[in-house]
Amino acid sequence: PFTAAAYLNASGISVVADYDCYYVRYRENRNNLTLTAAGLAHRVDGTRLCFETVARYLEPGPRRDQIMRRHVEWELCGPLRALLPRESERDARERFFPEFRHWARTYVTDALFQRLDAPDRLLIHLLRADRFDDVLTVARNAERDGRRGHLVDKGRVYWLHPFFRDHAAAVPDVCFDVTDRLPVRHHLESAGWQGGVLRLAGHAYIEDVDALDPATEIVLRKYRADRPEVRVPTTPCLPAHPLPGEERRYEMAGFTAEIDPATADDGAPLERGLWNVHLDVRAQGVSRTVRFGGHREGGEATHPARRRVSTPQGPVVVVPYFTPYGNLSLDVGEVAHPVDPPCQVLRALWRTRSTLLVGGRLTDEAVREGGTLRLRAEGGTGTVHEVPVRCEPGGSTTVFTARLPVGRLGTGRWTLTLVMDGPGEDAPCRTAVVPHLGRLAATRWLRFGCRPYYAKPVALGPARALGLDVAPIKVVTGVRRRLRR
Template identity: 30%
Template sequence: MPVKVSVVVPVYNPGPYIEDCVASMLRQSLPPDEFEVIFVDDGSTDETPARLDALAAEHPHIHVVHQANSGWSGKPRNVGIDASEGEFVMFVDNDDYLGDEALERMYEYGVANKADVIVGKMAGKGRPVPVELFRRNHPHATVENAPLIDSLTPHKMVRRAFLDRTGLRFPEGRRRLEDHVFVTEAYLRADNVSVLGDYVCYYHVKRDDASNAGFQRFEPVGYFKNLREALDIVERYTEPGRLRDRLLRRWLRVEMVERMSGRRLLAMPDDYRRELFREMRAVILERFGPGVAPALRPGQRIVASLIRDDRHDDLVAYAQWEIGVSPKGTPSGVEWRDGALRVTFTTEYTSGGQPLTFPADGPKTPADSAPRDIDEAAAWLGADAVDGFEQATADLVLRDRASSASFFQPVELTRERVPAGDGRVRLVLHGTATVDPGTAAGGSPLDGGLWDTYLRVGLGGWHKECRLGPAPAHDRPTPPAGVVAGRVVLPYWTKNHHNFSLDVDRAGKALGLGRVTPEDAAVSADHRLSLALPLYVPDRTDVLVRLTDTASDRSLRQSGTLTPADGAGSLLEVGVERHGMKGGRLEVCLAPEADTPRFVALPLVLRVTRTGGVRVDRPAPPGLLRRLVRKVRRMLGAAPRRATSHGTTRGA
C-alpha cells in the first residue's frame, strides 16, 4: 500500500516520557501498512536509542534515524521530512501523543478538502492550547477567516508535495521559535488549510518534571532575535495594512503582553523580568506600527502601552491589581429535558471576592495612551465593559478531567445591568446551556470519565475562565442520573468545592440505586419483572439485564426496556429466564446496550421458588452470606478443621 502519512518525531533524551507517544502510534486506527513513524534520534544519551531500535525491529512501519546532536528540533524534523515517503507528513514531539484515530481522521479530512495543512484539535495536559480555533470544523481556513495564527506549534499534518514545491523546511541550529517561522510560512503559502475541531487529535503534555523545552527559561536577547525572524515571514508574504497588522498583533499579544501580565509577570525574578521588559520594548518600538496595538483588548492595550512607555514599576502594580479580577459562575438550575441537561447559571466579574461594579458612564480606554495610575486604568476598563456589554459572552465548556479535551456547548444568553448605587452598575450575564450527552463531544457522544464544567466569560477587557459553581447549599439542584445515548450520566457536585461536573459511565453507588427496595418491584404471572428506578430516560430505551444464579455463578443476559415514569424516574421491564435456576437466587444487574456493556448491580435479588414462581427479595447481608457458604460446604461433606498436638489437620 502507498504510505498515506509519515509521522516525524524528533527525539532527545525523553526517558520514560516517550512511552505514551510510542503507545499512541501503535494504537492508530490507520492500518500499519498505510503509515510510517520516523523517530529521529538527535544524539540521545539515555536508553532511548536502544528502545527505538528494538521497536523498529518489531514493527516494520517504524524507522529510526540516529544523528549527532544538533541542539534543537529543526534539523531532526528536516531529516525526517527528507526520509519520509508519505503523502502527508505529521509532526509529533516525543513527550506528546496522538488520539487513536488522529492519523486516519486528519488524512481523510485533508484529502476531502484538498488541504496542504491540516490542524487537528489539541488538548493541553498541564499546558495551554488554543481554544477558539477548535470551536468547530473549518474545512477552508485562512489567516483572515479563522484564528489560525493562534496555533504556531509544529504539530500539524502537511502535504509532502507542498513542502517540496515550496522548499519549506524548519530553521536549524540551537535557536527558539523555529516552529513559528515554519508554520507561519505554511499558513501564508498553502492553497488550503483545514481545521478539524470535532475530535482531539493531539495531546500536548507538560512533563511531571517540567523539563519540556518550551518550559525552560530562555535568554531574552536570542529569543527576541528569533521572534523577529517570524515577523519577517509575515512581512514577506503580506502587504502593509489591516491583515499584516492583525498577524503581527499575535506576537505582541502572546509573546509580550500575556507574558507581562498577571501571575506570569509576578512569578518572575525581578532581574529577569526587567531584561525581558527591555527586549520587548525594543521590538515594540522597532517592528510594530500604529495599527498593531489599538485592536488589542482594552487591558492588553494598557500593558502594551506601559511597556512602550518604559514604565516597568507601573506594569507590576497593574498586574497586582488585575489578578484580583476574575469571573464567578453560579448555577441556578440543572434538569433533564428532552434527552439533554438544561443548565442555567449567572456569571459576573468579581474583585476581591465581591461583585465588580462599573461606572455607568466614563472615559473609554484610549487607543494609544497609558493610564496615569491604577485608578485611571480601572476607570478605563470599566467604561469599556459598560460600553461593550451587549457583546459580552459566556460559553459553557465541558473538559475531560483525564485528557483535558474541551468542547463548547450551546448557550442562550441574556444580559442585565444591575444598579449598584453612586452611578455604578453590575454587569450580570444569565445563561442557559444545553448539554446533550449524545453530541456534546463535538457532535459525538461523551467518552466515559469525569467531565468538569467551565465558564469562559468575555467582558470588556477580559476573557477568563472559571468553574461553574459552587451552587448555594440550601438550594442545590440534584437531578438524577440518566441513561442517555447509551451512556449512564450522573450530574453531581464535587466534594470539596461543590462545582458542577458529570460522571459518564463510572458511577456505581452514587447513582442512587441503593434507594430501590423490593416494594418498588412487581413480578407478573408470566414472570415479567417491573421495577421503578431513579434513572431518567428521554423515551423508551433498550437495556441489558444480567441475571446471575448465586449458587452456580451461571449468568444470562436478557433484553429489557426503560420507559419514562412519573417524575424523573423510569420503569424497568424484563422477562425473567428461570431455566436451570429453579430454587436459586438471582442477582440483577443493569446496563445500557453497548458493544462492551458496563453493568450496575441493583439492590435486590429474585428467588425462583420450587413451584417455578419468582419473588423479589432483599439481598442477604454480607455476614449472612459467609455463614450460608460455610453451611453449604458442610452439607457437601467438607468436615471442619480440628486441632491436634501436631497442628491443625482435616478430619476424616
C-alpha cells in the first residue's frame, strides 16, 4: 500500500538503471511467506488491499482500468484457477468465492472486461453471475481446456471451450472471442528495387487460422500525420522457405508486394515524410494488422539502398530504413536539385547553457562557387530561425562556426540544417544536415532571469539529423529533483 500509493500520486518517477540496487537472499530454512503461501488464506487480505489502494487514489477511467487489469489477471483470476480447487468446498463457497465475486462486480468495468484474455473473461462473467459451481468447474479444468482449438466464424475466432455455444451454460460469445489476441507470425524475406518500384517478399499468417483465401495488404501510415493510410495489395504465393510442421496449414502464407512511390497513394505519389510499413494479414475473413520488418533475413537481402524516383511533381529520393525496433519504414524526400551538401559538420557543443556552437569545414566545390552559409532552425509549425555562419581559412581548407541562441527558440521540436545559397539568382540551394553526434547532452537555462527551460537533443529520421526539444521545466519538478540530489 505504501509503494503503490507513492507511484499513483507522484508527479515524476526516476529509475536508477546503471547498477543493481535490489538484492534477494532466501532464508536458509526456505520459510519465506512468498514461498510457503500455498493457500488462499494467505492472499485474500493482500489482494483486497491491492484493489482498495488503486480505487482510493484513482478516479474511474482508463488509467484506473489499466492498473486494475494487472490485479484482475494476477491477483484474482490467477489464484482463483490455481488455488480455489485446493480449498475445501465449504471454504471455497462460503469464505473465498464471495470475495472474488465482490471484486469482479466492483472493480472490473465493461471497458476492462473487453481487454482481458478469454479465460479471464469467462471467469469474470461467471463470478458476476454468481455461478459458483461453474467457476469451480472452469478452474479445475483450466489446464486441459486451455489446449482446446479454435473456431473461425464470420471473421471472428473463438476458443472452443466446453461452455462455448452450450445452451445449458448460456455464456455469451464475447467470453470466448480470441481474434485480437492471436499472434501474427510474419517474416520479411527480401526487399529490393526494380526500377522505381520497391518489391517486398515474405510470409505472414495468423496463428491457428488456416491461410485460406489470403488477402494480405501492405499498409503505409505516415508518421505523426492525421491523414488516411495508403494500402497496397499483395500477391499470395508459397513461402520461399518451408514453415516447419505447418506446410499444409499455412502453405499460402507467402506473398509479394510492389510499392511504387510515384503512384502508391491511389494513383498519386507518396507525400514527403516518414512512412511506417504495416501488414494487414487476412485469411478466412479474419484480419490482424501488425508492424512489419522486425523479423527478416540477414545480410543485404532486406537492406535496399536509397533510390531516386521520378514522379509527376518532380524527382524524389526514397530511403528504406529500419527503425531502432527493427521495423521497416520509408523516408520520402523531395529532390528539386540533386546537388551535394556544401559542408561537413564536425562538432556541435554548448558554447553557453543556451547557445549551441556548430562547426565544421566547407567542401572545395562550395569554396570555389561561393555563396552565403546560414544555420537554420525550423520548428514543427513552420517557424524558421536563422543565424549567419562565420567562415575562415583553416590550413588547407575553409572552416566555419555558427552560434545558435537556443534560448530564443520557442517551445517545441526544432530541426537544424545548414543552408548555402548559390552565387547566382537561379543557382540551386545547397543544404547539409546537422547530425546528432551522440556527445551532446541536454542543457538548462533561465529565460527572463527566472523561468527555467531545457533543450534536449534528439536524433531524427534515418539520417539521424539533430533536433532540439525545447520546453519549460515545471518548477515543482525541478525543485524536487534538486532536493533528491
